[in-house]
Amino acid sequence: EPEVTQTPSHQVTQMGQEVILRCVPISNHLYFYWYRQILGQKVEFLVSFYNNEISEKSEIFDDQFSVERPDGSNFTLKIRSTKLEDSAMYFCASSESGGNRGYTFGSGTRLTVV
Amino acid sequence: LAKTTQPISMDSYEGQEVNITCSHNNIATNDYITWYQQFPSQGPRFIIQGYKTKVTNEVASLFIPADRKSSTLSLPRVSLSDTAVYYCLVGGPDTGRRALTFGSGTRLQVQP
Numbered sequence: 001e002p003e004v005t006q007t008p009s010h011q012v013t014q015m016g017q018e019v020i021l022r023c024v025p026i027s028n029h030l031y032f033y034w035y036r037q038i039l040g041q042k043v044e045f046l047v048s049f050y051n052n053e054i055s056e057k058s059e060i061f062d063d064q065f066s067v068e069r070p071d072g073s074n075f076t077l078k079i080r081s082t083k084l085e086d087s088a089m090y091f092c093a094s095s096e097s098g099g100n101r102g103y104t105f106g107s108g109t110r111l112t113v114v
Numbered sequence: 115l116a117k118t119t120q121p122i123s124m125d126s127y128e129g130q131e132v133n134i135t136c137s138h139n140n141i142a143t144n145d146y147i148t149w150y151q152q153f154p155s156q157g158p159r160f161i162i163q164g165y166k167t168k169v170t171n172e173v174a175s176l177f178i179p180a181d182r183k184s185s186t187l188s189l190p191r192v193s194l195s196d197t198a199v200y201y202c203l204v205g206g207p208d209t210g211r212r213a214l215t216f217g218s219g220t221r222l223q224v225q226p
Contacts, residue, residue, distance in 0.1 A: 042217065045214060045215065089155065103158075105159065106157055107155075
């Protein structure tokens with residue numbers, strides 16, 4: 001079964017540092033997403049990406065965040081100047097048709113900001 | 115997106131059938147109902163989606179009454195590995211291009 005691959009699985013960074021979370025979506029998928037889940041809380045939408053541009057973003061996705069698809073396979077989330085409250089699991093997801101059938105999520109990157 | 119309400123938690127034993135009901139009174143005509151499963155420290159996993167009546171796959175069944183104001187996810191003969199959080203989501207066919215809104219879900223604990 002095709003998978004969405006995320007690296008690293010766990011990242012520890014100091015407050016104020018920049019981090020880049022990496023994702024390899026399923027190869028024939030066209031829509032890409034980032035979600036996050038703070039420990040014990042709900043899964044929250046951050047951003048969706050289609051045709052090399054952001055389709056939608058939440059209030060959480062402020063100027064601190066950016067996404068990029070630097071080549072044909074990777075999809076990255078950059079967090080500039082990390083804050084303690086950015087500590088969370090970050091999930092990448094992709095879908096083929098854009099319908100809410102068949103989103104495939106990755107296993108996540110646990111980001112810990114110290 | 116229609117608001118959903120589901121129980122916070124449920125307990126069951128191995129081998130039993132588990133039914134998790136979700137209420138979505140404001141479901142729109144073109145909305146679909148989708149269920150996801152999430153294990154600890156993993157991303158949500160798509161289980162099943164339906165529009166009306168009954169849908170069954172190798173993992174679960176989804177029952178949707180005629181008024182579509184609720185739906186029931188049925189897990190036959192659960193095992194310990196079915197312990198997870200189950201989310202009910204409601205949205206139109208284009209929500210894949212927009213945010214999925216997850217609620218708090220139903221935390222299912224399966225005991226031996």
